[in-house]
Amino acid sequence: xxIFVKTLRGLKxxxxxxxxxxxxxxxxxxxxxxxxxxxxxxxxxxxRSQARIDLIKNAETGRYNCIACGLCVxxxxxxxxxxxxxxxxxxxxxxxxxxxxxxxxxxxxxxxxEACKFDALRMTSEFETAAWSPDDLVEILNKDDPWAxxxxxxxxxxxxxxxxxxxxxxxxxxxxxxxxxxxxxxIQPKDRSPK
Amino acid sequence: MESYIxxxxxxxxxxxxxxxxxxxSAFAAEVVKMSIAAAVLSAFxxxxxxxxxxxxxKVAGHMQQRVGPMRVGPHGILQTxxxxxxxxxxEGLTPKNADAFIFNLAPLLVFASSFACLSFIPFSxxxxxxSFNVGLLFILGIASVGVLGILAGGWASNNKWSVLGxxxxxxxxxxxxxxxxxxxxxxVPFFGTLDFQEIVLSQQKGWWIWRAPGVGLLGFLIYxxxxxxxxxxxxxxxxxxxSELTGGFHTEYSAMKFAMFFLAEFINIFIVSAISAxxxxxxxxxxxxxxxxxxxxxxxxxxxxxxxxGKVACLVFVVMWFRWTFPRLRxxxxxxxxxxxxxxxxxINLALAAIAVSAxxxxxx
Numbered sequence: 432x433x434i435f436v437k438t439l440r441g442l443k444x445x446x447x448x449x450x451x452x453x454x455x456x457x458x459x460x461x462x463x464x465x466x467x468x469x470x471x472x473x474x475x476x477x478x479r480s481q482a483r484i485d486l487i488k489n490a491e492t493g494r495y496n497c498i499a500c501g502l503c504v505x506x507x508x509x510x511x512x513x514x515x516x517x518x519x520x521x522x523x524x525x526x527x528x529x530x531x532x533x534x535x536x537x538x539x540x541x542x543x544x545e546a547c548k549f550d551a552l553r554m555t556s557e558f559e560t561a562a563w564s565p566d567d568l569v570e571i572l573n574k575d576d577p578w579a580x581x582x583x584x585x586x587x588x589x590x591x592x593x594x595x596x597x598x599x600x601x602x603x604x605x606x607x608x609x610x611x612x613x614x615x616x617x618i619q620p621k622d623r624s625p626k
Numbered sequence: 627m628e629s630y631i632x633x634x635x636x637x638x639x640x641x642x643x644x645x646x647x648x649x650x651s652a653f654a655a656e657v658v659k660m661s662i663a664a665a666v667l668s669a670f671x672x673x674x675x676x677x678x679x680x681x682x683x684k685v686a687g688h689m690q691q692r693v694g695p696m697r698v699g700p701h702g703i704l705q706t707x708x709x710x711x712x713x714x715x716x717e718g719l720t721p722k723n724a725d726a727f728i729f730n731l732a733p734l735l736v737f738a739s740s741f742a743c744l745s746f747i748p749f750s751x752x753x754x755x756x757s758f759n760v761g762l763l764f765i766l767g768i769a770s771v772g773v774l775g776i777l778a779g780g781w782a783s784n785n786k787w788s789v790l791g792x793x794x795x796x797x798x799x800x801x802x803x804x805x806x807x808x809x810x811x812x813x814v815p816f817f818g819t820l821d822f823q824e825i826v827l828s829q830q831k832g833w834w835i836w837r838a839p840g841v842g843l844l845g846f847l848i849y850x851x852x853x854x855x856x857x858x859x860x861x862x863x864x865x866x867x868x869s870e871l872t873g874g875f876h877t878e879y880s881a882m883k884f885a886m887f888f889l890a891e892f893i894n895i896f897i898v899s900a901i902s903a904x905x906x907x908x909x910x911x912x913x914x915x916x917x918x919x920x921x922x923x924x925x926x927x928x929x930x931x932x933x934x935x936g937k938v939a940c941l942v943f944v945v946m947w948f949r950w951t952f953p954r955l956r957x958x959x960x961x962x963x964x965x966x967x968x969x970x971x972x973x974i975n976l977a978l979a980a981i982a983v984s985a986x987x988x989x990x991x
Binding site: 452 | 687689692
């Protein structure tokens with residue numbers, strides 16, 4: 432008798448599978464494929480899609496949540512974050528001076544976002560990131576801060592060190608002195624080069 | 627002229643008469659007729675495979691919440707045309723250590739056996755390329771020549787995956803052929819002939835799937851399962867087993883040689899569906915219910931060829947539906963299923979059919 436029960440159960444399983452696939456077949460509205468370049472304006476990205484990272488701003492104060500602790504820098508397997516910080520004289524707390532994101536090295540793994548304890552980083556779903564040269568992919572993420580506008584001439588590993596000193600942006604210097612004049616420290620990424 | 631669509635037997639007769647007059651001898655007329663048939667069939671095969679591949683990809687897509695090909699032509703209808711051009715234009719490679727003669731012969735064997743089967747299919751009244759009084763038996767015989775090509779191709783490729791795939795394929799086709807043949811054989815006593823046109827004509831009052839009580843339905847189910855296995859299609863695609871054998875017996879094939887295998891695969895789907903439609907669903911015979919004359923007239927409005935292709939299309943869809951729903955069986959499960967369940971079941975079915983026929987236990991007799 433067992434074999435009949437088993438056969439019936441198997442048949443039921445097969446038929447329910449066929450019912451499911453026919454259901455999908457009969458209702459083209461259930462299709463989840465997106466015709467990407469054509470529907471670019473109405474593109475629906477899944478909630479958990481992740482692309483390049485971005486800094487989160489506090490809605491009330493208009494400041495970035497980042498306190499420049501450097502956890503993301505340490506978490507990044509590819510050294511794609513460079514971070515310099517300074518102490519804000521008003522709040523007596525550290526803030527990022529320059530949060531440099533090297534997207535050309537980023538894996539979009541999300542480890543930095545996981546490492547962040549201050550809800551300051553997030554993965555955006557901005558996936559159209561093609562550029563003409565690797566340099567175009569380097570970006571300063573806290574660019575709304577007046578001292579860190581989009582000047583990439585002094586970004587560490589893209590330019591030679593001596594050039595870095597010479598062409599330190601005047602805007603950056605004045606801005607920083609206005610705001611702080613306080614101590615400044617660069618958080619070095621971990622050395623992960625093979626030994 | 628319009629009646630020719632419905633009375634294709636008359637069309638064939640008139641054509642033969644005209645050809646005999648024009649050429650002067652019956653033999654020459656037959657030669658010309660066969661040449662025309664071969665040309666039409668070749669075009670039909672190419673077109674059929676292209677359409678079936680496109681439909682297969684669309685069905686696969688929509689069953690998995692995708693859309694299938696969309697880019698080449700509106701809704702991707704030219705996709706298979708583009709693919710065919712690509713396959714024709716590619717270089718036909720023969721591996722260095724392969725047995726070149728057998729390697730190149732194998733796709734031809736597979737294709738030829740499928741192509742030959744097509745000439746027995748009754749498309750419409752009188753429209754069978756070869757009228758043969760043992761057509762059904764013959765078609766089952768030729769169909770198994772294909773497995774020789776598969777075995778030869780796998781062996782000659784000099785590649786362990788190909789040999790494994792070919793061996794699996796051989797074991798599978800030889801096993802499932804028994805069930806497929808027995809399932810068809812169970813219906814044969816009811817109409818007492820092996821000629822396809824006569825099989826169709828015997829179903830004027832009703833299709834054998836329900837006229838033969840129970841036996842017809844069981845036979846149809848067994849034949850559907852066994853023929854799916856014979857076509858090497860999922861859930862019985864262990865011969866290819868993309869994830870295990872990188873393609874099985876056709877791993878080393880490219881360009882036109884690969885296209886031949888591919889073409890044969892899709893013709894085989896059409897052939898098994900056509901046999902199933904002819905034996906169980908009345909072939910080109912319109913659907914009739916005795917007593918309801920008005921309804922029967924409405925059904926008669928559709929030409930027989932439309933009825934035939936409609937039935938075949940439904941059955942092909944079912945086979946595709948299987949492919950995109952069921953998971954693949956293991957080799958031992960496959961053999962287990964055939965030898966322990968399917969074949970005894972088809973033998974029982976045959977015995978029941980014999981009893982039903984001798985007792986006159988079938989509808990509308």
